[in-house]
Amino acid sequence: MHNFDFVKPATLADALAALKSDGAQALSGGQTLIASMKQRLAAPATLVSLTGIPELKGVCIGEGGLHVGAATPHAEVAREAAKHYPALAALAGGIGDPQVRNRGTIGGSIANNDPSACYPAGVLASGATIVTNRRRIAADDYFQGLFTTALHEGEIVTSVVFPIPQKAAYVKFDQPASRFALTGVFVAKTADGVRVAVTGAGGDGVFRWTEAEAALSANFAASAIAGLTVSPDGMIHDLHGTPAYRAHLVKVLTGHAVQAAA
Amino acid sequence: MTKVSMTVNGKSVSGEVEGRTLLSSFLRDGLGLTGTHIGCDTSQCGACVVHVDGRAVKSCTVFALDVAGAQVKTIEGMANPDGSLSVLQQAFQDNHGLQCGFCTPGMVMSAAALLADNPSPTEAEVRHGLEGNICRCTGYHNIVKAVLQASGQDVSKIAAE
Ligand SMILES: Cc1cc2nc3c(=O)[nH]c(=O)nc-3n(C[C@H](O)[C@H](O)[C@H](O)COP(=O)(O)OP(=O)(O)OC[C@H]3O[C@@H](n4cnc5c(N)ncnc54)[C@H](O)[C@@H]3O)c2cc1C
Ligand code: FES
Ligand code: FES
Numbered sequence: 001m002h003n004f005d006f007v008k009p010a011t012l013a014d015a016l017a018a019l020k021s022d023g024a025q026a027l028s029g030g031q032t033l034i035a036s037m038k039q040r041l042a043a044p045a046t047l048v049s050l051t052g053i054p055e056l057k058g059v060c061i062g063e064g065g066l067h068v069g070a071a072t073p074h075a076e077v078a079r080e081a082a083k084h085y086p087a088l089a090a091l092a093g094g095i096g097d098p099q100v101r102n103r104g105t106i107g108g109s110i111a112n113n114d115p116s117a118c119y120p121a122g123v124l125a126s127g128a129t130i131v132t133n134r135r136r137i138a139a140d141d142y143f144q145g146l147f148t149t150a151l152h153e154g155e156i157v158t159s160v161v162f163p164i165p166q167k168a169a170y171v172k173f174d175q176p177a178s179r180f181a182l183t184g185v186f187v188a189k190t191a192d193g194v195r196v197a198v199t200g201a202g203g204d205g206v207f208r209w210t211e212a213e214a215a216l217s218a219n220f221a222a223s224a225i226a227g228l229t230v231s232p233d234g235m236i237h238d239l240h241g242t243p244a245y246r247a248h249l250v251k252v253l254t255g256h257a258v259q260a261a262a
Numbered sequence: 263m264t265k266v267s268m269t270v271n272g273k274s275v276s277g278e279v280e281g282r283t284l285l286s287s288f289l290r291d292g293l294g295l296t297g298t299h300i301g302c303d304t305s306q307c308g309a310c311v312v313h314v315d316g317r318a319v320k321s322c323t324v325f326a327l328d329v330a331g332a333q334v335k336t337i338e339g340m341a342n343p344d345g346s347l348s349v350l351q352q353a354f355q356d357n358h359g360l361q362c363g364f365c366t367p368g369m370v371m372s373a374a375a376l377l378a379d380n381p382s383p384t385e386a387e388v389r390h391g392l393e394g395n396i397c398r399c400t401g402y403h404n405i406v407k408a409v410l411q412a413s414g415q416d417v418s419k420i421a422a423e
Binding site for chain 1: 280372376
């Protein structure tokens with residue numbers, strides 16, 4: 001790994017100032033970035049740790065629903081969100097392994113937007129709002145493709161606000177070696193209808209399965225999607241699963257998620 | 263080089279590190295605490311697990327400077343004060359929960375964190391809690407049994423497979 005200057009500010013203002021320097025990059029839990037740096041896929045000149053900033057941490061109920069600070073580790077979301085939004089807490093509690101959950105954070109996960117990551121499905125299905133140091137971004141506008149988001153240079157996620165659905169569940173089919181989702185589906189039923197977000201399948205990353213949303217909004221039962229088919233076109237193809245296999249999983253897991261939520 | 267200080271196994275320590283110095287390197291090369299093993303260096307195997315402020319982390323995927331000031335515990339801090347094995351370590355020995363021993367420091371640290379959170383786990387909870395630790399020798403069964411025994415549960419009915 002190339003060397004770099006390490007800074008650990010105690011306030012968001014200091015972090016934003018430090019991020020203005022040339023080649024500076026945010027470090028949250030490091031569970032993705034450190035591996036990329038070891039492979040020299042990333043070589044920041046300065047790393048700005050976000051883990052010592054109290055205003056970026058914690059889970060609480062506030063305006064618009066459940067607020068999760070960007071630098072809150074997955075394990076803390078699993079514990080603290082359980083009574084407010086159990087499906088989201090369960091998602092966080094199923095990420096990776098205990099050590100990854102003790103360091104990895106929601107901000108790092110959605111900034112990275114790995115096509116097989118869990119949080120993007122929870123954020124998109126919940127219709128959450130991504131709050132940055134500059135603006136508020138609707139989940140529908142935020143995820144823009146493989147490892148691509150609406151974030152600009154120097155912009156950081158500060159929190160994510162989740163409206164709390166009436167019923168919800170995330171069902172993940174583990175890829176047992178990486179522990180990421182081979183395919184995962186998050187279903188959320190709200191007063192305005194049902195949202196279904198799929199991770200681990202789309203070649204462009206997380207996406208909404210709109211036909212299932214329409215069917216489930218009319219009738220929130222696994223049988224409502226029985227007649228639907230999922231096209232494998234554009235789905236991820238790797239040694240763990242073909243596009244057709246993933247398309248099949250999308251439908252099966254959606255049914256399981258509806259049952260788990262009901 | 264920057265000076266870093268933290269508390270390791272109850273003692274205040276400090277050393278000179280670079281930005282890129284991993285906690286695992288600081289512990290092993292800086293402090294000579296080579297009980298923390300490096301198996302994969304890619305956050306897959308769990309051989310490098312230590313506790314930072316009471317929580318299990320993979321020390322190969324944490325920068326030393328990011329945990330400046332923290333309370334760190336390594337396998338060297340796990341024995342009883344008189345040097346005898348702790349209940350958990352003794353349970354690994356009693357149940358043949360190790361063979362080559364390479365994964366054992368990480369297994370013990372992960373298991374200790376698991377038991378601190380959940381003092382009487384089920385077998386399924388132990389397996390879930392050890393998902394971040396890979397063992398190439400034992401087949402896990404005796405490790406799980408050791409953790410259950412350390413939690414004070416009766417393991418005599420669990421067959422040694
Ligand atoms: C063994 C293993 C298993 C895993 N399993 C899963 C899994 O099952 N499901 C899953 O979803 N994930 C999984 N992960 C990934 C894990 O959830 C990571 O924590 C996550 O992807 C990145 O979060 P981080 O806080 O570690 O970010 P970092 O690694 O610190 O940063 C990642 C990227 O985001 C940027 N960044 C960080 N914070 C912010 C911010 N607030 N604003 C803007 N940019 C920011 C960084 O600059 C960097 O580019 C796994 C990881 C490992 C090592
Ligand atoms: S050496 Fe850290 S997880 Fe393998
Ligand atoms: S005892 Fe050899 S790797 Fe676990």
